[in-house]
Amino acid sequence: xxxxxxxxxxxxxxxxxxxxxxxxxxxxxxxxxxxxxxxxxxxxxxxxxxxxxxxxxxxxxxxxxxxxxxxxxxxxxxxxxxxxxxxxxxxxxxxxxxxxxxxxxxxxxxxxxxxxxxxxxxxxxxxxxxxxxxxxxxxxxxxxxxxxxxxxxxxxxxxxxxxxxxxxxxxxxxxxxxxxxxxxxxxxxxxxxxxxxxxxxxxxxxxxxxxxxxxxxxxxxxxxxxxxxxxxxxxxxxxxxxxxxxxxxxxxxxxxxxxxxxxxxxxxxxxxxxxxxxxxxxxxxxxxxxxxxxxxxxxxxxxxxxxxxxxxxxxxxxxxxxxxxxxxxxxxxxxxxxxxxxxxxxxxxxxxxxxxxxxxxxxxxxxxxxxxxxxxxxxxxxxxxxxxxxxxxxxxxxxxxxxxxxxxxxxxxxxxxxxxxx
Amino acid sequence: xxxxxxxxxxxxxxxxxxxxxxxxxxxxxxxxxxxxxxxxxxxxxxxxxxxxxxxxxxxxxxxxxxxxxxxxxxxxxxxxxxxxxxxxxxxxxxxxxxxxxxxxxxxxxxxxxxxxxxxxxxxxxxxxxxxxxxxxxxxxxxxxxxxxxxxxxxxxxxxxxxxxxxxxxxxxxxxxxxxxxxxxxxxxxxxxxxxxxxxxxxxxxxxxxxxxxxxxxxxxxxxxxxxxxxxxxxxxxxxxxxxxxxxxxxxxxxxxxxxxxxxxxxxxxxxxxxxxxxxxxxxxxxxxxxxxxxxxxxxxxxxxxxxxxxxxxxxxxxxxxxxxxxxxxxxxxxxxxxxxxxxxxxxxxxxxxxxxxxxxxxxxxxxxxxxxxxxxxxxxxxxxxxxxxxxxxxxxxxxxxxxxxxxxxxxxxxx
Numbered sequence: 001x002x003x004x005x006x007x008x009x010x011x012x013x014x015x016x017x018x019x020x021x022x023x024x025x026x027x028x029x030x031x032x033x034x035x036x037x038x039x040x041x042x043x044x045x046x047x048x049x050x051x052x053x054x055x056x057x058x059x060x061x062x063x064x065x066x067x068x069x070x071x072x073x074x075x076x077x078x079x080x081x082x083x084x085x086x087x088x089x090x091x092x093x094x095x096x097x098x099x100x101x102x103x104x105x106x107x108x109x110x111x112x113x114x115x116x117x118x119x120x121x122x123x124x125x126x127x128x129x130x131x132x133x134x135x136x137x138x139x140x141x142x143x144x145x146x147x148x149x150x151x152x153x154x155x156x157x158x159x160x161x162x163x164x165x166x167x168x169x170x171x172x173x174x175x176x177x178x179x180x181x182x183x184x185x186x187x188x189x190x191x192x193x194x195x196x197x198x199x200x201x202x203x204x205x206x207x208x209x210x211x212x213x214x215x216x217x218x219x220x221x222x223x224x225x226x227x228x229x230x231x232x233x234x235x236x237x238x239x240x241x242x243x244x245x246x247x248x249x250x251x252x253x254x255x256x257x258x259x260x261x262x263x264x265x266x267x268x269x270x271x272x273x274x275x276x277x278x279x280x281x282x283x284x285x286x287x288x289x290x291x292x293x294x295x296x297x298x299x300x301x302x303x304x305x306x307x308x309x310x311x312x313x314x315x316x317x318x319x320x321x322x323x324x325x326x327x328x329x330x331x332x333x334x335x336x337x338x339x340x341x342x343x344x345x346x347x348x349x350x351x352x353x354x355x356x357x358x359x360x361x362x363x364x365x366x367x368x369x370x371x372x373x374x375x376x377x378x379x380x381x382x383x384x385x386x387x388x389x390x391x392x393x394x395x396x397x398x399x400x401x402x403x404x405x406x407x408x409x410x411x412x413x414x415x416x417x418x419x420x421x422x
Numbered sequence: 423x424x425x426x427x428x429x430x431x432x433x434x435x436x437x438x439x440x441x442x443x444x445x446x447x448x449x450x451x452x453x454x455x456x457x458x459x460x461x462x463x464x465x466x467x468x469x470x471x472x473x474x475x476x477x478x479x480x481x482x483x484x485x486x487x488x489x490x491x492x493x494x495x496x497x498x499x500x501x502x503x504x505x506x507x508x509x510x511x512x513x514x515x516x517x518x519x520x521x522x523x524x525x526x527x528x529x530x531x532x533x534x535x536x537x538x539x540x541x542x543x544x545x546x547x548x549x550x551x552x553x554x555x556x557x558x559x560x561x562x563x564x565x566x567x568x569x570x571x572x573x574x575x576x577x578x579x580x581x582x583x584x585x586x587x588x589x590x591x592x593x594x595x596x597x598x599x600x601x602x603x604x605x606x607x608x609x610x611x612x613x614x615x616x617x618x619x620x621x622x623x624x625x626x627x628x629x630x631x632x633x634x635x636x637x638x639x640x641x642x643x644x645x646x647x648x649x650x651x652x653x654x655x656x657x658x659x660x661x662x663x664x665x666x667x668x669x670x671x672x673x674x675x676x677x678x679x680x681x682x683x684x685x686x687x688x689x690x691x692x693x694x695x696x697x698x699x700x701x702x703x704x705x706x707x708x709x710x711x712x713x714x715x716x717x718x719x720x721x722x723x724x725x726x727x728x729x730x731x732x733x734x735x736x737x738x739x740x741x742x743x744x745x746x747x748x749x750x751x752x753x754x755x756x757x758x759x760x761x762x763x764x765x766x767x768x769x770x771x772x773x774x775x776x777x778x779x780x781x782x783x784x785x786x787x788x789x790x791x792x793x794x795x796x797x798x799x800x801x802x803x804x805x806x807x808x809x810x811x812x813x814x815x816x817x818x819x820x821x822x823x824x825x826x827x828x829x830x831x832x833x834x835x836x837x
Binding site for chain 2: 001003004005006023027042044045046047049050051059060062063064128129132133134137138139140142143145146147148149150151152153154155156159161162163164165166167168169170173174175177178179180181182184185186187188189191192195197198199200201202203204205206208209210211212213214215216217218219220221222223224225227228229230231232233235241242244250251252254255329333336338339340341342343344345346347348349352353354356357359360372373374375376377378379380381382383384
């Protein structure tokens with residue numbers, strides 16, 4: 001049995017909140033995506049199947065709407081709004097991220113929907129605080145990440161290059177993570193008390209508390225971190241950590257050697273690769289190998305510690321630049337060093353570890369007579385597995401079924417269709 | 423079950439071995455909603471405390487094992503106890519604590535918990551419906567099971583470092599442990615979903631979380647573009663993550679403004695935004711056939727960005743963002759930490775930076791929660807526990823150990 005099998009969610013389609021619905025749906029919730037009759041805007045988002053646009057061909061829509069059922073409702077009509085009220089009346093969760101004020105004007109805002117239904121958990125996601133001073137500012141994933149802190153910390157040592165927004169919609173997704181975490185808090189609370197409640201998510205605030213030292217260096221000590229290539233923004237600069245390997249790919253050389261046996265391991269690896277004569281300060285590594293531990297807390301004040309530290313780092317850099325990224329990653333990890341290969345996203349899907357754990361996931365598209373490989377589970381539940389229940393819904397695919405389950409007669413459904421409401 | 427205290431999660435107890443941020447962030451979230459989180463630490467330094475425990479930043483330059491600024495940030499509202507698990511009596515006391523807990527959480531390297539005799543079957547012998555959530559870099563199975571990670575390594579291997587960068591440059595990556603934050607978010611979700619599942623079925627379970635898998639799941643559209651269309655993100659001119667691929671938008675970027683290291687982000691979602699940008703800029707770009715349509719702007723985006731920069735570099739970023747927002751265009755100054763913490767009307771109105779009291783640090787501001795609940799909202803007022811700060815309460819009040827035994831347990835180095 002899936003973890004959320006007993007949960008029914010009504011989600012108003014919106015690119016800001018789509019990922020929250022997916023996270024619930026892939027854990028078994030019956031998430032009903034409500035689109036306008038012409039379809040949600042994300043159906044026009046790139047990329048498209050075989051690069052050909054079409055309402056049923058957006059891979060963006062496919063990804064963010066797995067496991068959901070789909071209906072259409074024209075919420076600009078009385079009949080459409082009535083239908084929504086009836087659907088929500090039997091649902092557990094209502095999820096929306098409409099433009100601030102739109103649902104209030106239509107009389108179907110979360111607080112109104114809750115009126116006769118105190119068990120409902122309603123979630124409003126907004127770029128800025130609902131009713132707050134910046135409520136009506138426009139935002140996209142880019143501007144959320146740029147204004148909320150992440151971009152300030154990300155980029156290059158060369159500050160003539162702009163701060164960088166991390167790719168992949170992480171600003172929206174961070175807001176969605178908080179929406180889901182909090183919906184689950186409300187659900188666990190409801191399991192005990194029977195009472196639902198309303199949740200506001202401020203997506204700008206969500207970025208602000210997802211910046212690690214960016215925020216707390218200021219909060220605690222009024223210090224400002226500065227961005228650095230491929231590593232943590234810091235109050236003080238740190239040495240480079242990314243190295244170009246012999247095959248043109250990069251690795252992150254991670255945590256430096258600090259124990260004597262790390263130094264022995266580095267020496268032995270240089271020897272195996274026949275690189276000893278290319279390394280100018282082998283003697284420093286030999287001294288390191290005789291120590292128990294190098295106390296890096298003295299690095300700023302003790303020149304010997306600094307030389308030892310740099311020798312190990314330079315040796316690792318020489319090794320990394322002499323072999324392929326994969327060989328360095330496996331070789332260093334198997335020798336006990338925390339390093340990483342910098343995979344492009346698609347390389348993860350081909351990696352043996354991710355395959356062995358079942359990460360690439362086949363999803364059947366019966367209408368196309370094909371199946372496609374999707375990214376898989378973010379967590380392995382042993383008792384209530386994550387699972388893509390079905391591919392994203394075709395436009396209005398489940399309208400009849402969902403309305404009938406909610407008690408609409410076939411005459412009522414026919415009338416809604418005739419009026420163009422669904 | 424703990425007595426219900428009116429908070430959302432006040433009926434729950436978590437036996438917590440998490441540390442740093444990837445684990446501690448999860449139980450911080452739960453503690454802010456009232457869960458009783460009992461953080462277990464080794465009484466001696468040999469046990470290697472959380473690396474953040476005595477780490478920077480420091481309030482008033484005061485240093486010490488109870489004075490770490492990030493540790494305080496990630497561990498508000500938790501209880502802290504010391505327990506030496508190398509001693510038999512220490513293990514016995516841990517078992518007693520697990521018997522009265524709902525959840526056991528940890529983010530050690532794979533294998534550490536098993537070596538402590540705390541595999542899921544062993545946990546179940548102590549409490550048959552216990553929920554166990556582990557969170558490590560590569561999970562508890564597979565070829566990389568023994569590989570070690572921390573935030574930047576997780577981000578590198580999961581594809582997130584690569585997908586953040588500019589053409590002609592190495593990866594910019596994330597200037598902090600995005601996946602420590604986000605790994606913690608998934609860990610919190612896992613704990614809560616397992617709790618709901620237990621309520622419905624009566625069964626506990628083990629959730630094996632791999633932080634790299636959680637990270638890899640965050641690049642969805644780019645992954646489908648590869649698996650379905652065969653188009654890799656690693657290709658000439660790619661990625662340029664300040665531009666928008668999915669959906670296409672142009673202009674879309676972070677542009678230089680007046681002053682040292684000052685920048686503005688601007689996104690044109692549609693033709694209305696584009697017309698508004700041209701009007702605010704007071705230019706005739708809109709009449710140029712190279713910029714007349716979205717397809718043309720994407721085609722000529724380098725040239726377009728150069729023109730935008732020639733304009734923005736002479737503008738004050740907050741004023742320009744306000745002008746663009748007045749024309750309904752998404753735009754924002756790239757805010758420095760001090761600006762978004764102390765001079766941002768949204769984070770202020772939200773109450774995003776609550777002050778907590780930590781026993782040795784005194785009053786310190788921390789990251790709050792970007793959510794508000796109408797009935798059982800989050801609440802934080804206590805800072806992170808000092809080492810062993812709650813030994814008397816947990817061992818005495820919860821486990822019923824007498825005062826005299828507590829004294830001898832301390833003398834024997836068990837606590």
